[in-house]
Amino acid sequence: MRNAPPDRMLLTGNHAVAWAARLARPKVLPVYPITPQTPILEKLSEFEAKGELDAEVITPESEHSVMAASIAASLAGARVFTATASQGLLLMHELLHYASGARAPIVVANVNRTVASPWGFWPDETDSLAQRDAGWIQFYCESAQDCLDTVIAAFRIAESVLVPAMVNLDAFYVSHALEPVSVPGQELVDAFLPPYSPPHRIDPQNPESWGNVVSQEMYCRHRRDLGEAMARVFEVALETEREWSRLTGRSSPIIERYRCEGARTVIVAMGSLCGTARDAVDALREGAEAVGLLKVRLFRPLPVEALRAALAGVAEILVLDRNYSPGYGGVLHQELRGALYGIADPPKIHGRLAGVGGVNVSAERIAELVREAAAGEARRESVWVEG
Amino acid sequence: MRALAVGYEPILSSGHAACPGCIEALTVRHVAAALGTNTVAVVPPSCMAIIAGPQPFSSFKIPVYQPSLEASAAAATGLRRALDAQEKRDTLVAVFAGDGGTYDIGFQCLSSAAERNEDFIYFCFDNEGYMNTGAQKSSATPHFAKTGSTPAGKASKKKNLTEIMAAHGVPYVATACAGYLADLIRKGEKATRIRGTRIITLLVPCLDGWGLADDCGLEAARFAVESGVFPLYEVEEGCRYTLNEAGKTRPVRDYLSLQRRYRHATPEEIDALQAEVDAGWARLLERVAASRESGLTPSAK
Amino acid sequence: MSVGAPIPTAWTTGTTEVLKTGTWRAALPRYVSAPSPCHLACPVAGESAEWIGRVRERDFRGAWEILVRNNPFPATAGRICHRPCEGACNRSGFDSSLAIRALERHVGDRAIAEGWRFPPPPSERAEPVAVVGGGPSGLSAAYHMRRRGYRVALFERERELGGLMRYGIPAYRLPRAVLDAEIDRILALGIDLRLGAAIDRPEDLARLRAEFGAVYLAVGAGRQKRLQTLDYEKPWAIDGAAWLRRANAGRPPALGPRLAVVGGGSAAIDVARGARRFGHEVTLIALEREGEMLAQRSEIEEAIEEGVRLQDGAMIERVTERGAKSLALECVRVDFIAGAERGSFRVERIAGSEFRIAADAVVSAIGQDPDLGAIEGALSTRRALIETGEAQTTSAPDLYAGGDAASMERFVTAAIGMGRRAALAIDASFAAARRERGAASERPVPLAAIATFYYPKGERPCERRLGVEERLRGEAEVEFGILPEEAPREAERCFSCGTCIFCDNCFLYCPDLAVRRIPSGYEVLGDYCKGCGICVKECPTGSMEMAEELR
Ligand SMILES: Cc1cc2nc3c(=O)[nH]c(=O)nc-3n(C[C@H](O)[C@H](O)[C@H](O)COP(=O)(O)OP(=O)(O)OC[C@H]3O[C@@H](n4cnc5c(N)ncnc54)[C@H](O)[C@@H]3O)c2cc1C
Numbered sequence A: 001m002r003n004a005p006p007d008r009m010l011l012t013g014n015h016a017v018a019w020a021a022r023l024a025r026p027k028v029l030p031v032y033p034i035t036p037q038t039p040i041l042e043k044l045s046e047f048e049a050k051g052e053l054d055a056e057v058i059t060p061e062s063e064h065s066v067m068a069a070s071i072a073a074s075l076a077g078a079r080v081f082t083a084t085a086s087q088g089l090l091l092m093h094e095l096l097h098y099a100s101g102a103r104a105p106i107v108v109a110n111v112n113r114t115v116a117s118p119w120g121f122w123p124d125e126t127d128s129l130a131q132r133d134a135g136w137i138q139f140y141c142e143s144a145q146d147c148l149d150t151v152i153a154a155f156r157i158a159e160s161v162l163v164p165a166m167v168n169l170d171a172f173y174v175s176h177a178l179e180p181v182s183v184p185g186q187e188l189v190d191a192f193l194p195p196y197s198p199p200h201r202i203d204p205q206n207p208e209s210w211g212n213v214v215s216q217e218m219y220c221r222h223r224r225d226l227g228e229a230m231a232r233v234f235e236v237a238l239e240t241e242r243e244w245s246r247l248t249g250r251s252s253p254i255i256e257r258y259r260c261e262g263a264r265t266v267i268v269a270m271g272s273l274c275g276t277a278r279d280a281v282d283a284l285r286e287g288a289e290a291v292g293l294l295k296v297r298l299f300r301p302l303p304v305e306a307l308r309a310a311l312a313g314v315a316e317i318l319v320l321d322r323n324y325s326p327g328y329g330g331v332l333h334q335e336l337r338g339a340l341y342g343i344a345d346p347p348k349i350h351g352r353l354a355g356v357g358g359v360n361v362s363a364e365r366i367a368e369l370v371r372e373a374a375a376g377e378a379r380r381e382s383v384w385v386e387g
Numbered sequence B: 001m002r003a004l005a006v007g008y009e010p011i012l013s014s015g016h017a018a019c020p021g022c023i024e025a026l027t028v029r030h031v032a033a034a035l036g037t038n039t040v041a042v043v044p045p046s047c048m049a050i051i052a053g054p055q056p057f058s059s060f061k062i063p064v065y066q067p068s069l070e071a072s073a074a075a076a077t078g079l080r081r082a083l084d085a086q087e088k089r090d091t092l093v094a095v096f097a098g099d100g101g102t103y104d105i106g107f108q109c110l111s112s113a114a115e116r117n118e119d120f121i122y123f124c125f126d127n128e129g130y131m132n133t134g135a136q137k138s139s140a141t142p143h144f145a146k147t148g149s150t151p152a153g154k155a156s157k158k159k160n161l162t163e164i165m166a167a168h169g170v171p172y173v174a175t176a177c178a179g180y181l182a183d184l185i186r187k188g189e190k191a192t193r194i195r196g197t198r199i200i201t202l203l204v205p206c207l208d209g210w211g212l213a214d215d216c217g218l219e220a221a222r223f224a225v226e227s228g229v230f231p232l233y234e235v236e237e238g239c240r241y242t243l244n245e246a247g248k249t250r251p252v253r254d255y256l257s258l259q260r261r262y263r264h265a266t267p268e269e270i271d272a273l274q275a276e277v278d279a280g281w282a283r284l285l286e287r288v289a290a291s292r293e294s295g296l297t298p299s300a301k
Numbered sequence C: 001m002s003v004g005a006p007i008p009t010a011w012t013t014g015t016t017e018v019l020k021t022g023t024w025r026a027a028l029p030r031y032v033s034a035p036s037p038c039h040l041a042c043p044v045a046g047e048s049a050e051w052i053g054r055v056r057e058r059d060f061r062g063a064w065e066i067l068v069r070n071n072p073f074p075a076t077a078g079r080i081c082h083r084p085c086e087g088a089c090n091r092s093g094f095d096s097s098l099a100i101r102a103l104e105r106h107v108g109d110r111a112i113a114e115g116w117r118f119p120p121p122p123s124e125r126a127e128p129v130a131v132v133g134g135g136p137s138g139l140s141a142a143y144h145m146r147r148r149g150y151r152v153a154l155f156e157r158e159r160e161l162g163g164l165m166r167y168g169i170p171a172y173r174l175p176r177a178v179l180d181a182e183i184d185r186i187l188a189l190g191i192d193l194r195l196g197a198a199i200d201r202p203e204d205l206a207r208l209r210a211e212f213g214a215v216y217l218a219v220g221a222g223r224q225k226r227l228q229t230l231d232y233e234k235p236w237a238i239d240g241a242a243w244l245r246r247a248n249a250g251r252p253p254a255l256g257p258r259l260a261v262v263g264g265g266s267a268a269i270d271v272a273r274g275a276r277r278f279g280h281e282v283t284l285i286a287l288e289r290e291g292e293m294l295a296q297r298s299e300i301e302e303a304i305e306e307g308v309r310l311q312d313g314a315m316i317e318r319v320t321e322r323g324a325k326s327l328a329l330e331c332v333r334v335d336f337i338a339g340a341e342r343g344s345f346r347v348e349r350i351a352g353s354e355f356r357i358a359a360d361a362v363v364s365a366i367g368q369d370p371d372l373g374a375i376e377g378a379l380s381t382r383r384a385l386i387e388t389g390e391a392q393t394t395s396a397p398d399l400y401a402g403g404d405a406a407s408m409e410r411f412v413t414a415a416i417g418m419g420r421r422a423a424l425a426i427d428a429s430f431a432a433a434r435r436e437r438g439a440a441s442e443r444p445v446p447l448a449a450i451a452t453f454y455y456p457k458g459e460r461p462c463e464r465r466l467g468v469e470e471r472l473r474g475e476a477e478v479e480f481g482i483l484p485e486e487a488p489r490e491a492e493r494c495f496s497c498g499t500c501i502f503c504d505n506c507f508l509y510c511p512d513l514a515v516r517r518i519p520s521g522y523e524v525l526g527d528y529c530k531g532c533g534i535c536v537k538e539c540p541t542g543s544m545e546m547a548e549e550l551r
């Protein structure tokens, strides 16, 4: 590869994703534009056009076909990457199930954006959280560096367990925010991520077929196998994280505990909200309030055991959801309630719909929410937070 | 006697679950064999998916990928590009899709793939309806034909896929059917020697869906050709037209009378259908003549 | 990263061949060899589909070898056979029947031109056999027995062989060079020929029976039937056989210019046409209407072309002599009512339809009966014929009979066929029974069993004849053969009814790949055949048939 990357670059989240994808050397790259994912597509196309990325770029008529091509390419033995957002991800919905059923370890970057209608371009994670039952590994990133590290790790994890992975980054707050990013060298990434070579593939040399109708028993067994593969993600992710931190010195655990020592209240959040929450925690800690942050980086499979361990003994939990499942509330809030069910000395769990539709939630507002929560009773439903 | 000389490795196997006398099975038997063993097939939900066999038993000796109904051309693209990326450019990618999966739900991605001139051969097994779901109409169902969703006969005409695909300017578009087996095999083999998007529409009389006796599928296909309902022709690069069976020698009525799905058709409807077929035929002849006049003679076969 | 990856479980790696779909069906196709209608109609067991198949491939020698398995006279039969095969031909229900006789003549003429010979018998047999009568039937029997290795003695009254083919049928229909060539080819096999040897009396026959293990009697029907209204003592009344015999030798009886010929069969037509060639004015008087006459259609047409005046549906009631030479023939129109058996009929005169014809002489050719002097007491007879069974057997185990002496069919190829059947029966009586292919009892292949889609429509080649003026000048053959390039083209039209042509259709059109090629043809795989019937429907020769299966 010509043009070895400089060690540190000023990158947006989108371009960090593009750099990570480039370093992962995907063989097939089907792409379809949608705001705010477009810079990923354009950057990768540029890499390919310049000869810096040796991949088959496909430009189909829709995200649906992007995913259809991705699955087939993956089953034919190619490493596949693509990126989308909001409507695009929803259009892929049927095929997201198809991909996980086919055990095709595709990696998709999804820029979280409000889902229509009405139209909007704002950060909101409902698009990807609506896909939580599709059988995909889901990561949520806080920063450009997080994006780069996660995309590369996602390939290694997905290919280890043969389950596709989705790396989510919030629109604009992450996708378009510039920050210095440490970009690893190709050799390093090659050592970390060997070429993809699946045990079964569509190959005339060894004719095996995928997709034939199965019996009830086989379908059931196949679903169970998918669940077992998901369960292996925790251990593989841990091993991947260890290897990545050995190579780069950076570590990004599946859940990150930030200043949680002795915390009475722990904020639980995903994606860009974590950045703001960190500031809130710092401010609150300065005021000697025992508050910490638990960043959920891996949402699927949901690291239930790790969450229960991390939150054991905490009195109050404040869950911030930048998403909304009408009729139930914040997805993380409700999932966490399930995850912690039956825990000894259960914490009070306060769910806040904070930042839905991209509404700005400041560090100060978060600090207020912490205090309000500690003062009040925990309600079963998620509570709307005004901007 | 018009004899055939065919000698190739079979790719379809016995034991598949097609209906007795199924022309789809017969057609794919020869189509697949014409492609050869260095081929991967894409089979969306359709009767072909049933023919392909229940896991873990395949009726194809080549690998088959079954995508979702609407995504065959996109899936074929994915396979093609993945194979290219692995330097397997000689491996053919072929789609065996139904008319519903082609004319209707899969049309968008087919059009896009054709626009990109993706390198695969797309065979549309046109049995003129959603047969796998019990015979409902598709946009390939012809005017007046009765289906489960058009119990009084279809009120609109059949979509002309061949012309639509030809208008994409792809290197090769053709029609064929098992009733003219030598022609079918020739077109299959010809397609393998071309690169880019190649689309062959295969008329596949459906015994159950059309209401035909078990041994009558080929006769129906031949009547369709002889009546001009389904002309056998090729279009190269979107403009060079070749008519393969020249004569329109039979009234449409003969063709209709073989099939239960037209039993209710009134004399006026039959006349209307005849007029549509005549008009379509005349249009086709004009195109053939025009491409001849402009010196666009078909490339050597 | 595939190390240690769990293997997805739902990949498909097996084959549907383990699924036996044969259990679905109710009927199973069978690969059969069935008789064609032309074969069944052919008196000599034509195997037409097979030899025509060779013509199609331009393998004329092969075609001839198949033809002469049954008939040593293809060039002769190819000219004068009454061609029942063409009447039965399935192609007539599609476009027009195949020109089978013309093809046969083409092959036969090639054999003569090329000098093709019969191979010597594979082995010699001890048993001596005798044939009485050197007409087509006797020659056929001699030929078949000789090819099977028997020592054959042939007894013939005349100095030349051929029977009615020489003394009856005129040269313009059957050139003598053709007849001689085909007879010589038989003799070259090594036949003990006894010319001028008449077996007329019972003691002659007894002598033969003592000397030979089996005797085939093919003495023809030499006794002329006569009209009661004619006085054959008169110089102006003569038998057709006698007239032809002399005319064929170039010396017709001297009769006046106006000839009345009586009869509706080939013999009467031949007299009439022959007489035109010797300059007579000829009126042909037949009981039957033109369409019912026994003579072949083409013969009648040709006769009329040549100027024979036809008085059909009529008979002579009385002849009055007028002066020294001239006769007045008092005639009447009749209704001809054919009987159940060939040759039997009755007539009803139509009152008030009397008419008169002026003539100088009358030749009658109204049929012949066999002369059965030699078999008096030895064999049973029926309606003036030797009574025979299916295999030309008679009431005596060592005696066989056929041809005109034993049948009212009165056709050359029928006579040849009977000679062949007798030879086979004699052979079987000596050797262990041998099977004959395509037994006549099998059902012929109907047109409906032919996948006609595979055959483009086409017409048979037109029959070309010599111009009338040239015909009347002498012995030149009237009918031309088909052109060499026409023969394979015409053979292309043959449906090969019941004879597999290895076109592979059954194999290629099976949606279940349940038909397999095997060295002897094709085999249906019961494990997979779903009984759809496509292979049967697509067979262009009717060589696949459906058989119900009871399970
Ligand atoms: C004028 C004419 C035209 C005809 N045209 C046709 C035609 O176009 N097509 C057709 O199919 N049929 C035709 N026929 C009929 C056909 O010729 C006869 O049916 C056929 O020849 C019968 O053959 P055969 O061998 O039984 O008898 P024959 O041909 O009569 O031969 C009998 C032989 O036996 C010999 N013979 C007789 N008695 C004795 C004896 N006691 N001892 C030794 N030898 C004896 C005879 O000399 C003769 O050679 C025609 C017949 C006639 C008369």
Ligand SMILES: Cc1ncc(C[n+]2csc(CCOP(=O)(O)OP(=O)(O)O)c2C)c(N)n1
Residues within 6 Å of the ligand: B045, B046, B047, B048, B068, B069, B070, B097, B098, B099, B100, B101, B102, B127, B128, B129, B130, B131, B132, B133, B138
């Ligand atoms: C998205 C989607 N919608 C509906 C179906 C149900 N379905 C399966 S096969 C089929 C009919 C397909 O018709 P066609 O392509 O003509 O194939 P045929 O069954 O006639 O062979 C349908 C509607 C499906 N599999 N996927």
Ligand code: SF4
Residues within 6 Å of the ligand: C036, C037, C038, C039, C048, C049, C052, C088, C089, C090, C091, C098, C100, C493, C494, C495, C496, C497
């Ligand atoms: S088509 Fe051929 S085989 Fe059939 S009856 Fe006619 S000549 Fe005989």
Ligand code: SF4
Residues within 6 Å of the ligand: B021, C028, C029, C509, C510, C511, C512, C513, C514, C515, C524, C525, C528, C529, C530, C531, C532, C533, C534, C535, C536
């Ligand atoms: S075509 Fe095949 S399945 Fe159908 S009847 Fe013949 S052998 Fe059986």
Ligand code: SF4
Residues within 6 Å of the ligand: C031, C499, C500, C501, C502, C503, C504, C505, C506, C507, C522, C535, C538, C539, C540, C541, C542, C543, C544
């Ligand atoms: S289809 Fe052809 S190969 Fe099969 S039996 Fe008939 S003639 Fe023979």
Ligand SMILES: [Mg+2]
Residues within 6 Å of the ligand: B098, B099, B100, B125, B126, B127, B128, B129, B130, B131, B138
């Ligand atoms: Mg269909």
